[in-house]
Amino acid sequence: MKNIFAEIITIGDEILYGQITDTNSGFMSQALDQIGIKVKRMTSISDDEEEILTALQEAQQRADVVLLTGGLGPTKDDITKKTLAKYFNTKLVEHPEALQMITDYFEKRNRALPSNLRTQALMPQSCEVLFNRLGTAPAMWFAQGGKAVVSMPGVPQEMEILMNEMVIPKIISLFETPVIYHKVIKTFGAGESMLSQVIEQWEDALPPHMKLAYLPTWGEVKLRITATGADKASLEEEVEIEVQKVVPLIQKYVYGYDRDELESIVGDLLKSQGKTISTAESCTGGFIGHLFTKIAGSSAYYEGGIISYSNAVKMSQLGVQSDTLDTHGAVSEQTIIEMAEGVRKKLNTDIGVASSGVAGPGGGSPEKPVGTVWIAYADGIKTSTRKLSLTNDRLINIRMTSYIVLDLIRRKLKA
Amino acid sequence: MKNIFAEIITIGDEILYGQITDTNSGFMSQALDQIGIKVKRMTSISDDEEEILTALQEAQQRADVVLLTGGLGPTKDDITKKTLAKYFNTKLVEHPEALQMITDYFEKRNRALPSNLRTQALMPQSCEVLFNRLGTAPAMWFAQGGKAVVSMPGVPQEMEILMNEMVIPKIISLFETPVIYHKVIKTFGAGESMLSQVIEQWEDALPPHMKLAYLPTWGEVKLRITATGADKASLEEEVEIEVQKVVPLIQKYVYGYDRDELESIVGDLLKSQGKTISTAESCTGGFIGHLFTKIAGSSAYYEGGIISYSNAVKMSQLGVQSDTLDTHGAVSEQTIIEMAEGVRKKLNTDIGVASSGVAGPGGGSPEKPVGTVWIAYADGIKTSTRKLSLTNDRLINIRMTSYIVLDLIRRKLKA
Numbered sequence: 075m076k077n078i079f080a081e082i083i084t085i086g087d088e089i090l091y092g093q094i095t096d097t098n099s100g101f102m103s104q105a106l107d108q109i110g111i112k113v114k115r116m117t118s119i120s121d122d123e124e125e126i127l128t129a130l131q132e133a134q135q136r137a138d139v140v141l142l143t144g145g146l147g148p149t150k151d152d153i154t155k156k157t158l159a160k161y162f163n164t165k166l167v168e169h170p171e172a173l174q175m176i177t178d179y180f181e182k183r184n185r186a187l188p189s190n191l192r193t194q195a196l197m198p199q200s201c202e203v204l205f206n207r208l209g210t211a212p213a214m215w216f217a218q219g220g221k222a223v224v225s226m227p228g229v230p231q232e233m234e235i236l237m238n239e240m241v242i243p244k245i246i247s248l249f250e251t252p253v254i255y256h257k258v259i260k261t262f263g264a265g266e267s268m269l270s271q272v273i274e275q276w277e278d279a280l281p282p283h284m285k286l287a288y289l290p291t292w293g294e295v296k297l298r299i300t301a302t303g304a305d306k307a308s309l310e311e312e313v314e315i316e317v318q319k320v321v322p323l324i325q326k327y328v329y330g331y332d333r334d335e336l337e338s339i340v341g342d343l344l345k346s347q348g349k350t351i352s353t354a355e356s357c358t359g360g361f362i363g364h365l366f367t368k369i370a371g372s373s374a375y376y377e378g379g380i381i382s383y384s385n386a387v388k389m390s391q392l393g394v395q396s397d398t399l400d401t402h403g404a405v406s407e408q409t410i411i412e413m414a415e416g417v418r419k420k421l422n423t424d425i426g427v428a429s430s431g432v433a434g435p436g437g438g439s440p441e442k443p444v445g446t447v448w449i450a451y452a453d454g455i456k457t458s459t460r461k462l463s464l465t466n467d468r469l470i471n472i473r474m475t476s477y478i479v480l481d482l483i484r485r486k487l488k489a
Numbered sequence: 490m491k492n493i494f495a496e497i498i499t500i501g502d503e504i505l506y507g508q509i510t511d512t513n514s515g516f517m518s519q520a521l522d523q524i525g526i527k528v529k530r531m532t533s534i535s536d537d538e539e540e541i542l543t544a545l546q547e548a549q550q551r552a553d554v555v556l557l558t559g560g561l562g563p564t565k566d567d568i569t570k571k572t573l574a575k576y577f578n579t580k581l582v583e584h585p586e587a588l589q590m591i592t593d594y595f596e597k598r599n600r601a602l603p604s605n606l607r608t609q610a611l612m613p614q615s616c617e618v619l620f621n622r623l624g625t626a627p628a629m630w631f632a633q634g635g636k637a638v639v640s641m642p643g644v645p646q647e648m649e650i651l652m653n654e655m656v657i658p659k660i661i662s663l664f665e666t667p668v669i670y671h672k673v674i675k676t677f678g679a680g681e682s683m684l685s686q687v688i689e690q691w692e693d694a695l696p697p698h699m700k701l702a703y704l705p706t707w708g709e710v711k712l713r714i715t716a717t718g719a720d721k722a723s724l725e726e727e728v729e730i731e732v733q734k735v736v737p738l739i740q741k742y743v744y745g746y747d748r749d750e751l752e753s754i755v756g757d758l759l760k761s762q763g764k765t766i767s768t769a770e771s772c773t774g775g776f777i778g779h780l781f782t783k784i785a786g787s788s789a790y791y792e793g794g795i796i797s798y799s800n801a802v803k804m805s806q807l808g809v810q811s812d813t814l815d816t817h818g819a820v821s822e823q824t825i826i827e828m829a830e831g832v833r834k835k836l837n838t839d840i841g842v843a844s845s846g847v848a849g850p851g852g853g854s855p856e857k858p859v860g861t862v863w864i865a866y867a868d869g870i871k872t873s874t875r876k877l878s879l880t881n882d883r884l885i886n887i888r889m890t891s892y893i894v895l896d897l898i899r900r901k902l903k904a
Contacts, residue, residue, distance in 0.1 A: 088704045090528045091671070092519030093713065097510050099533070104507030113505045115544070118514070118531035121702075129530070149685050150692070151702050188682050190689070210682075229705070231882070256506070267603050267625075270564050274605070277565070287536075287566050289503045290644070298508065353775075353796070359782025360768075360775030363796040367774025370850055370883055378802035380795060381768070381778040387793035387836055391806070421802055435785055467646070468785055 078249045080106050081133040082116045085126060085144035085154055086228060089118045098143045098233055105237050110251035111139065121145050126157045130223070138221050139245060144228035146211035148190050155198065155214070158225055162216055164200035169212075172203055176210045204240045208232045215244060222248060255309040257317060258289075259297040260334055261327035262481045266290045269297070269324060276320050284316065292474050293481075294336075295327075329484055336480045337365045343487040344375035349424040351483070353379030354392055354417035356404060357431040357447060361476045377421050382413065392416035405430050405442050407459050414450035414457055425486075426452045427479050431462070433471045447475050451482050458486070493664045495521050496548040497531045500541060500559035500569055501643060504533045513558045513648055520652050525666035526554065536560050541572045545638070553636050554660060559643035561626035563605050570613065570629070573640055577631055579615035584627075587618055591625045619655045623647045630659060637663060670724040672732060673704075674712040675749055676742035677896045681705045684712070684739060691735050699731065707889050708896075709751075710742075744899055751895045752780045758902040759790035764839040766898070768794030769807055769832035771819060772846035772862060776891045792836050797828065807831035820845050820857050822874050829865035829872055840901075841867045842894050846877070848886045862890050866897050873901070 082102050088094045096118060103113040114137055119125040126145075133140045145154030159166050173195035180187045194210045197203050204213040204224075211227040213236045224241050226233045261269065266288045270277070277286050283303055289296040299316060301309045321328055330339045344351055353362045359381055366376040380391045385404055388394040394412040402408040410430050418426025431447025438444035445464040450457055462478060464471045497517050503509045511533060518528040529552055534540040541560075548555045560569030574581050588610035595602045609625045612618050619628040619639075626642040628651045639656050641648045676684065681703045685692070692701050698718055704711040714731060716724045736743055745754045759766055768777045774796055781791040795806045800819055803809040809827040817823040825843050833841025846862025853859035860879040865872055877893060879886045 087700075087702055087715075088713070089515070090518055090531065091522050091713075091715075092515040092517070092528075093673070093704060093711070094706070095510065095512050095515045100504070100507040100510045102507070103505055107506050113507075114535070114540075116505065116533035120529070125529075147703065147705075148682055149703050151700070188686050190686060191682055231880075231885070258508070267563055267606055270605060271603050285566070287502055288562065288564050289508060291509070296508070298503070298506075300502075300506075355775070355778075357782075358779075359787075359791075360770070360778025360794065360796065363770075363775025363798075364773075364779055364887070367772075367776075367796075367798060367848075368884060368887065370848075372774075373798060376774075376798055378796040378798040378806070379775065380806070381775065381782075381793040383778075383782060383788060383791055383793040391793070391795075391836070421806070433782075433785075465646075469783060470646070472779070472783065 076250070078111045078139065078251050079114045079137045080111050080139040080141065081114055081137040083129050083133060083140060083142045084116070084118045084228070085121060085142060086118075087120045087151070090120050098228065098230055101230065101234055102141050102143075102237060105242055106139075107254065107256070109242060109246055110254050111245070111249070112254065121151050121153055123153060123157050123160070126154065127161055130161055134221065134223065138249065140223045141241070142223070142225045143233050146225065146227045148194055148210070154225055155196070158201075158214060158216070159198040162198060162200055162218075164198045166196040167199050169195050169197040169203055172197055172205070172212050175205055175212070179210055204236055206232050206236055208235055213241070215241070217248065253303055253306045253309060255301045255303075255306060255313060257299045257313045258332050259299075259317065259321065259328060260330045261295050261297065261324060262293055262329050262336060262477070264295060264324065264327040266295050269295055269327070272323055273320055276316075276323065280316065281312070284313065292470060293477055329481070336477055336484065338369050340480050340483050340487070341366070341369050341372055341375060343484060347487060349487075350375050350377050351425040351427065352377050352417045352421035352423040354413040354426060354428040355379060355381050356383060356388070356413070356429060357433045358429045358472050358476050358479075359383060361472050362427065362429065362479055365476055365480060377423050380417055380420070388413065392420065403442070405432055405446060405448060407448055407461070410448040410450040410459055411452070411457050414452035418452045418454065424453065425483070427483060429475050429479060431471065431475060433468045434466055435468060445471055447471065449475065449479050449482060451486055453486070458482070491665075493526045493554065493666050494529045494552045495526050495554040495556065496529055496552040498544050498548060498555065498557045499531070499533045499643070500536060500557060501533075502535045502566070505535050513643065513645055516645065516649055517556050517558075517652060520657055521554075522669065522671070524657060524661055525669045526660070526664070527669065536566050536568055538568060538572050538575070541569065542576055545576055549636065549638065553664065555638045556656070557638070557640045558648050561640065561642045563609055563625070569640055570611070573616070573629060573631070573638075574613040577613060577615055577633075579613045581611040582614050584610050584612040584618055587612055587620070587627050590620055590627070594625055619651055621647050621651055623650055628656070630656070632663065668718055668721045668724060670716045670718075670721060670728060672714045672728045673747050674714075674732065674736065674743060675745045676710050676712065676739060677708055677744050677751060677892070679710060679739065679742040681710050684710055684742070687738050688735055691738065695731065696727070699728065707885060708892055744896070751892060751899065753784050755895050755898050755902070756781070756784050756787055756790060758899060762902060764902075765790050765792050766840040766842065767792050767832045767836035767838040769828040769841060769843040770794060770796050771798060771803070771828070771844060772848045773844040773887050773891050773894075774798060776887050777842070777844065777894055780891055780895060792838050795832055795835070803828065807835065818857070820847055820861060820863060822863055822876070825863040825865040825874055826867070826872050829867035833867050833869065839868065840898070842898060844890050844894060846886065846890060848883045849881055850883060860886055862886065864890065864894050864897060866901055868901070873897070
């Protein structure tokens, strides 16, 4: 079986100026990876005819499938459609069905069709039009000599639905694809170099068709095993054997696999143990609550929380003693204990967790520099605390504290 | 003056597999843009010698500056350093100062230097070593024939400090750069096509050295004017004249400029009016609180909030009547009014805002489908409410609701 390669081209000055972050490329490459197609290269270029023509030509030489996003809007800087017509030596014609879709789109919203939007129904004559049910720009599928070029709108939601519902099925029907199998082991609380030392011997002994990669982010390291072969079932089995060897070496850091997220793992533990939880947040300001509630179904275990940003709210809503605040300050072990125990009692839950710290960039002192954070876990039997020394960056401190609190809950529930 | 072009190459299988989102490219291009260097192309490739050599060669043909990130870690899949040594036909030698930095890095953390980390001090002989004070991988600066190639670690924090403190100053001293001036007008609450119709005549009359782009995200559209010329002061003046013409046409949607964020604009308004605020969140689960508290200094106006995820918490902490919940449900105008007024009173603030909705994907009904959200704003004189009909996506609903609440606060404070 022949390997199928893809390239991704994202078009838009806003990407090159750094004004938006390109998340489309990642989504498309994940979707291609799922069907065994390897992305060789991702390229971002500007809304410029010459750039688009050159990049497309280069990509078509290297790859079987080229996916493009961006430049399909109704405004003057959007030139992808007419550039593709030029590239494929075809002309733009009004597409009756596309026009109908656009008209319906505005009718459903009780708005008149803006005159400039009629151009959205002009499509290159030689392409297959893929309809977009979220917006006014249809996608285009060009097939030529066993290769495909697909152009989609840059709005992530629109591209994602088009990929899932139309583009991926069409790619599968056009190519016979090899098997790539990934397994990701997710760890929290250990550094990359520490892990790599512990598992070095195992890594060196991996069979040649398997590859290991370390993907570190703040507090978390993902270990990705990638295996290539012809048969999915045997690859899965072979990788599973390796997973069984390596996980015992790093057991206490492993919180999950593949698409597991710490927030849903913690949710599953709470649900399976029938426990409820509440949050008392100072420096994290609601972010721990957000991590709980971004998971669908979290109402089964998450009751709610108090964002006690000011000392007044710490006292009035959580029952923190003014003496405690006066003597030890808001960022202290004594305060964090009263916060966690207070929210647990106030919201009548099995567990209460709390955060209080100097998120920065201001507010630090020699004794409590920026990045000093206290967290606590109260379950009615014992209240555990931990002092963290994080970074100088406010947002990183908020995020890291929140995930460290989740990991603390996980370890407590596992104990 | 000659235009200076740059290209950015990010290296890492994890990017091509879509397992991490590349935010480094955006940061680097913003930094280059600030000094008038235009990024022509961004490319992501895998940790593969051949790919790195080819991409680098191509980029060097088109650009004056090539920035690379990634592949500098201590693990086996990191091959950027030795590939660069090959590309520049030089060898790797142990760099005493680099070794010292790495040794110090571990000493400061009271940990022994892991044996595999000694290789981090091997550097290509012909490069200038740029030290990284956050991690163990130094950056490399190669200058050749008036062009530069810079290789930096892929960890965003490390790359950012290296860019700001060393790479950008070195680029400025190597090149004479032209002037590119951007002005971004930020709007909330109007769609791209609606805005483009309203300002079409103005857009058509823009002078040829100015370009307009629309950057839509959910609920928000940024209008970016880009002007190119020789002199910054006159560009600024010319762009300002255009801004003065266009803003009155779209006044009520404009919330700020350039790096203004809705959350800080709202914070500034609260601060300047000496008002305090609190939040009562159900479907947004703490995200509005997070938007307030991610802004440094928000303790001047944000007292805190109640995350009333369960009905029990809505009643016990906010004083919502059980009758109201029984008769109208948690997602209703009556409940949202009691929530906003309740938190305002309970936390003793000038303003209280609230959210309650069906975030999805489950929990919808014919009467209240997924995406139905109520928001409220209470200031002690009048309580205003708004019903939203959003999407089927849980996270988008959480984010959009939170930003629409911020925009509601902005409009109320401006009224």
